[in-house]
Amino acid sequence: MSSAYARLTERFARLGVLGDTLxxxxxxxxxxxxxxxxxxxxxxxxxLHLMRHELLTDxxxxxxxxxxASDAQVAADTWRSANLREMRRRHFTALAVPDELVMAEAKATLACELVWRGARADSDWxxxxxSLGEVLRLVKEVAAARAEVLGVSPYDALLDRYEPNARAERIDAIFGELASFLGRVLPAxxxxxxxxxxxxLPPGPFALDRQKALGQRMMEAMGFDFTRGRLDVSHHPFCGGASDDVRITTRYDEADFxxxxYxxxxxxxxxxYEQNLPAKFRYQPVGEARGMSVHESQSLLMEMQACRSREFVRFAAPVLRQAFDGEGPExxxxxxxxxLTLxxxxxxRVESDEVTYPAHIILRYRLERALIEDRLTLAELPGAWNDLSRDLLGLAPPNDRLGCLQDIHWPSGGFGYFPTYTLGAMTAAQLFAAAKQARPEIPEALGRGDFSPLVGWLKTEVHGRASLMSSDEMLTAATGRPLDARAFEAHITARYLT
Amino acid sequence: MSSAYARLTERFARLGVLGDTLxxxxxxxxxxxxxxxxxxxxxxxxxLHLMRHELLTDxxxxxxxxxxASDAQVAADTWRSANLREMRRRHFTALAVPDELVMAEAKATLACELVWRGARADSDWxxxxxSLGEVLRLVKEVAAARAEVLGVSPYDALLDRYEPNARAERIDAIFGELASFLGRVLPAxxxxxxxxxxxxLPPGPFALDRQKALGQRMMEAMGFDFTRGRLDVSHHPFCGGASDDVRITTRYDEADFxxxxYxxxxxxxxxxYEQNLPAKFRYQPVGEARGMSVHESQSLLMEMQACRSREFVRFAAPVLRQAFDGEGPExxxxxxxxxLTLxxxxxxRVESDEVTYPAHIILRYRLERALIEDRLTLAELPGAWNDLSRDLLGLAPPNDRLGCLQDIHWPSGGFGYFPTYTLGAMTAAQLFAAAKQARPEIPEALGRGDFSPLVGWLKTEVHGRASLMSSDEMLTAATGRPLDARAFEAHITARYLT
Structure with a gap:
């Protein structure tokens, strides 16, 4: 291996460790x-962001x-050459964004997240x-800078931050097809x-400590390793933390467990996904999770595909009764x-079902694109949100707390992130269908609370591949074809209309 | 102000922020x-340690x-010239220690701390x-490197990490005087x-949530700002965290509140001390707390001088009764x-009273010096500990959990730290005596749970001065003379023998 490649891995390891610290x-x-x-x-x-940026743009x-690039040993090794490809992508996109802008964006988003907490509580857009105006201004600057080096539109340059190679044009096509399908089936x-x-809904209240114990029990059944992770509480559930220290959060409602x-x-x-990434390439770009669509596919595969299946509910029902001393027909x-399939x-959005969820995403996707492309101002956003909500969901929120203030994504600078949820939902359906075909025992195992056949297949086909391939290549290797809406539509039809 | 000074403050600000992250x-x-x-x-x-070290040795x-140094504007400003003095000290002592050693020490101490937790629980030296051998080996390397640049002995070079300018020679004199005084008064x-x-002892059990609420109530009375800090639980109590985020911990015993x-x-x-440092010099060396003797003086002033006084107990007794529904003569x-003055x-050590505490420190001071000066091996340490404990305290621990495994300091590399506790106890006595002379209302205010006259005086005389002066200069400004054992001895005599 060339000393150049060795130097690169050393540099990226430091970047990875700083990422863990963040x-x-x-x-x-x-x-x-x-x-x-x-x-x-x-x-x-x-x-920390600035120092990472300095190290990455050196x-x-x-x-x-x-x-x-001219090292034959690296070229002959698929993992190492993929690592090199990912390093190159990161270096050149980072070079596009000046240090000061990186620092300003990090500061502004942190400040805005904190303002958002109060504003959401008070429903005060x-x-x-x-602070959101400042975030948006800086995100647009980032978009313009990345767009130039990637040779794409500013909005595509933001998409690419979360899902490499994603393009609004393809999303428009997929979301168009999906909106039309869901428009047809929702009334039925x-x-x-x-x-x-x-x-x-079984009657509460559901004590928080019992809810927490139930969550931990389910996490254990799914194979979460508590020696290398935690469960805590936050305003907005998330999965974060660091290597060997994967921390998820949830929020508890005493009236609805x-x-x-979920x-x-x-x-x-x-x-x-994070706990099963290959240890051999820890801290290296190729060893990290593929884009956010694949990440969301892993969460939605569990939440929607597996854990709302008839088989899982067969396992869960007595566990739930025991957790809350539940009795009676509820x-x-x-x-x-x-x-659970209502x-x-x-x-x-985060409380919505899988049939209406895509409408929440299409709404956000259209609005954030309009914001980035200067077709909408932040002052106009609440009105536009409510209008679009009426169009897509048939209802408008009574206040902004239940509307445009509900998500942390924009305050934290995540413009371009939302589409990955619905791309993830479709990826999840395609993966779950392929998993059941490859391992027909999966549904029956879920009926016993045994996730190991499913998680075993995911480890091989998804988790263990990290960033070795593009999302579509990985999906083709795992399911036989790149992403399309067929599996998702078949799933919706099977679960809700047969 | 010269651009050189501006560059230095910028560089040290980054170091300070990385220190906060750590x-x-x-x-x-x-x-x-x-x-x-x-x-x-x-x-x-x-x-993070390595990057700090790289930035500091640039x-x-x-x-x-x-x-x-030749900037007249800096020279004319006491704070800025003190800042320059502290920057210089840090730069040159850091230069003495190579990058690899910094990194190795950080890694070894973290690993050793975790081993220590298990070893202490199992009483398994x-x-x-x-892992402690590896820590000691690296600390000796650091000591040798720092000794050379400071022109002092290796042990003094370690002392200087925690208390700038401290020397074993002066400590020997002070500890000798103290040991002789305490040897005389302890039997009496x-x-x-x-x-x-x-x-x-009032009979327990004392529920943990009530103990926590009591601790929080006392912290509030003392002026702790909970919007900029927290109280949590750890194996060994400590005060840590970051700017505007000062986090203390304690450990709960259900049998003894x-x-x-305390x-x-x-x-x-x-x-x-941390919360009251001057915001104007945040992230600058001059804006940080003075050495650990002064830091320990602030904790011991509260724990020992103020909060075991008759006046404080007058305030605390009904609060304690209310906290635990206490009734009866206990x-x-x-x-x-x-x-509380037993x-x-x-x-x-951490459970010992202020009369016997110095013996615990003198024991550790002698042993760690012998380890650093190669007059003792780690294998011999448990025996030496027990012998010295018999000499100084009249008793030897039945196992190493109650003996040489009780403290985290050596596993975390803190050789040279222990003496600052007893220097701190003497500093606390000298400061508290001066405070009561300057503000005679302090005892009566403590009797009402009002810490503001005491904390107000400390803010002016200690906290607000940060690292502007040396410890002895600060003590002279606040109390009229440099550190000696007189006030501590007078305090012991007054509290325990009159």
């Missing part, structure tokens, strides 16, 4: 940090990349405007549910299954 | 991190220091030997206590006062 700080900010520390935390995060890297699904009568539980199941899907398996247009 | 990671390691993450955490901590700094104190009869409570009072003394003020030779 992961811990971000977890701490969301779960633990006292409110008065926000400015100081902003300093810490922005200095001009030596260009020389090393050139030298390593105006309170968020100044709602009608069918009406005929069957409404399932009943399904909210925290948050846990979702984040555990993310966490298993706790019957059939009622719980219908509750389709109901609502305001909150 | 503070959060260290807190997380001790309170939160899952056990399987220890290697990954080791990577994070050692990379050869530009020498040039900037030279240029700033042998289990600690390999014990005899007097015997005559009065033994105070009684005084252990956690841990909290102690760490709150540290925390107030909860009487006089019994509680005698309990002198009793014991095994555990």
């Amino acid at each position: 992961g811990i700080l971000q977890w701490d900010t969301a779960t633990t940090m006292p409110p008065g520390a926000s400015d100081a935390r902003g300093e810490q995060v922005s200095v 001009r030596h890297i260009g020389d090393w990349l050139d030298a390593a 105006k309170a968020l405007l100044p 699904v709602l009608e069918r549910q009406r005929e069957r009568g409404r399932p009943v 399904t909210s925290a539980l 948050g846990v199941l979702h984040e555990t899907g993310h966490a298993l 706790w019957a398996e059939e009622n719980l299954y219908r509750l 389709v109901e247009p609502g305001f909150i | 503070g959060i990671l260290q807190w997380d390691t001790a309170t939160t991190m899952p056990p399987g993450a220890s290697d990954a955490r080791g990577e994070q901590v050692s990379v 050869r530009h700094i020498g040039d900037w220091l030279d240029a700033a 042998k289990a600690l030997l390999p 104190v014990l005899e007097r206590q015997r005559e009065r009869g033994r105070p009684v 005084t252990s956690a409570l 841990g909290v009072l102690h760490e709150t003394g540290h925390a107030l 909860w009487a003020e006089e019994n509680l006062y005698r309990l 002198v009793e030779p014991g095994f555990i």
